[in-house]
Amino acid sequence: MRIVIVGGVAAGMSAASRARRQDPEAQIVVFERGDWISYGACGLPYVLGGDVKDFDALVARTPAQMRARGIGVRLGHEVTGVDSTAATITVQDRVSGQTLTEPYDRLLLATGVSALRPDWAQTDLSGVHFLREIPDGQAIEASLKGARRACVVGAGYIGIEMADALRARGLSVVLLEKAPEVAGRMLDPEYQRLVRAELEQHDVDVRCNTGVVSLTGRDGRVTGVQTEDGLVRADLVIVAVGIQPRTELARAAGVRLGKSGAVAVNARQETNVPGIYSAGDNTECIHRVTRRKVHIPLALSANRMGRVAGVNMAGGDARFPGVAGTGIFKVFELGAARTGLTQTDADTLGLNAVSVDVKSTDHAGYYRDAQPIFVRLTGERGSGRLLGAQLVGCGDSVKRVDVVAALLHRRASVQDLFESDLAYAPPYSGVWDVLLVAADRLS
Numbered sequence: 001m002r003i004v005i006v007g008g009v010a011a012g013m014s015a016a017s018r019a020r021r022q023d024p025e026a027q028i029v030v031f032e033r034g035d036w037i038s039y040g041a042c043g044l045p046y047v048l049g050g051d052v053k054d055f056d057a058l059v060a061r062t063p064a065q066m067r068a069r070g071i072g073v074r075l076g077h078e079v080t081g082v083d084s085t086a087a088t089i090t091v092q093d094r095v096s097g098q099t100l101t102e103p104y105d106r107l108l109l110a111t112g113v114s115a116l117r118p119d120w121a122q123t124d125l126s127g128v129h130f131l132r133e134i135p136d137g138q139a140i141e142a143s144l145k146g147a148r149r150a151c152v153v154g155a156g157y158i159g160i161e162m163a164d165a166l167r168a169r170g171l172s173v174v175l176l177e178k179a180p181e182v183a184g185r186m187l188d189p190e191y192q193r194l195v196r197a198e199l200e201q202h203d204v205d206v207r208c209n210t211g212v213v214s215l216t217g218r219d220g221r222v223t224g225v226q227t228e229d230g231l232v233r234a235d236l237v238i239v240a241v242g243i244q245p246r247t248e249l250a251r252a253a254g255v256r257l258g259k260s261g262a263v264a265v266n267a268r269q270e271t272n273v274p275g276i277y278s279a280g281d282n283t284e285c286i287h288r289v290t291r292r293k294v295h296i297p298l299a300l301s302a303n304r305m306g307r308v309a310g311v312n313m314a315g316g317d318a319r320f321p322g323v324a325g326t327g328i329f330k331v332f333e334l335g336a337a338r339t340g341l342t343q344t345d346a347d348t349l350g351l352n353a354v355s356v357d358v359k360s361t362d363h364a365g366y367y368r369d370a371q372p373i374f375v376r377l378t379g380e381r382g383s384g385r386l387l388g389a390q391l392v393g394c395g396d397s398v399k400r401v402d403v404v405a406a407l408l409h410r411r412a413s414v415q416d417l418f419e420s421d422l423a424y425a426p427p428y429s430g431v432w433d434v435l436l437v438a439a440d441r442l443s
């Protein structure tokens, strides 16, 4: 059994490790076009912000450690073609320049996503960056030397985390967003505004409803971003305007894509082409609340899909359970989290949904350092089904979103949440935790 994996980060390396455990005899080879494997891209903004020592700290396992486990790792090897009839792949060895043909019995596509690059961002000017991989982070670190003014384009996950990181490094930051508010895809407008207020409180100059026209530069270096509303001067520009799944290989192999544009798979991570599996950010999956196929590229699902694919490719039987649409991010002193559906999501889907908002404190008001926490709980009118939650609050307080996420996986009701026996002591919550208060009001 020869298991070949394309892509050596979250999904690819999880698959390799699980396949090795499932079948100690299988030959397992990972082809990674870059120089890094098995690392947490999620930590990149924190290295750049100074909370994490260096890029090496993000690496979970080195190629040598993987090889010691009997997993072949070929760095600098880009897979450029798949012949599903012959069951071979074509690989370009970046160092030697050679083109290789490699056979497989099982093939996993774990190629992730790439950053969207609008026309105005296709430039050779130095100081203009995207952030997906460790070399992107290293390039930003190099550009930070001597930089004073940053412009971040796109106020989604990466844009917000990078605005925070760049302020921590002492730069002035303008954050441009073409939508009416920041964090538009994650939260309802009221909660988007809380995130924006936190950004502004930390001197990020947030400009929404602002489209970019072009970049300006001098002597090969960026000097600013020309918007519809004028010029933003900047010596460092981060472009974070969204992502798209890398599906070139899948398409070349005759693998079907879903409506989301990501690779379509069944719960075993099998594509429509026998022997070819797909996992991670390039792959769509089932949403537990809506039962629809979605593309929500996040780290836990990438690792979990990889694990499922690894077991199955090596002859076992595992299923991916789907996602609840859970996400969380830090913005200065605040965290923002969501799971399931927002009211906006539910309205778009035509559900008869209703939300309640509760403002409380993250722990007992009489215990020191109590901080505000905002919770929106959304349920379905009539059935009482729990649909989702959004939380904005200090520090770890928003991690209680996980209680709701776990219940969504069980298709629980708002009443089920209200009846849950949640932990209480004054330093951690009120005796009626804010989630219970919200559930009580909604049920």
Ligand code: FAD
Pocket: 006, 007, 008, 009, 010, 011, 012, 031, 032, 033, 034, 040, 041, 042, 043, 044, 045, 077, 078, 079, 080, 110, 111, 112, 113, 131, 132, 133, 158, 246, 249, 279, 280, 281, 282, 297, 298, 299, 300, 302
């Ligand atoms: P990737 O990590 O993209 O890995 C795919 C690999 O495939 C790449 O190394 C690529 O070089 C390789 N590859 C592609 N094509 C080929 C080819 N043809 N031949 C050989 N190799 C190829 N998620 C969270 O849940 N929480 C977070 O806080 C979070 N923060 C993030 C912060 C940043 C800055 C970024 C960029 C992402 C963040 N994510 C976060 C998302 C998370 O990193 C991804 O969900 C996860 O890395 C996906 O893993 P993957 O293996 O599917 O894809």
Ligand code: NAD
Pocket: 118, 153, 154, 155, 156, 157, 158, 159, 161, 176, 177, 178, 179, 182, 183, 184, 185, 210, 211, 212, 239, 240, 241, 242, 243, 296, 297, 298, 327, 328, 329, 330
């Ligand atoms: P995103 O989709 O989260 O945000 C892109 C933002 O850019 C949107 O708000 C969009 O309206 C805006 N935009 C689009 N075109 C624009 C333009 N021309 N001018 C100004 N604004 C524009 O995408 P992202 O932040 O680039 O990447 C996010 C991906 O990275 C996520 O899908 C996730 O996989 C991952 N990520 C997750 C986390 C986390 O979970 N905490 C953190 C960082 C990254």
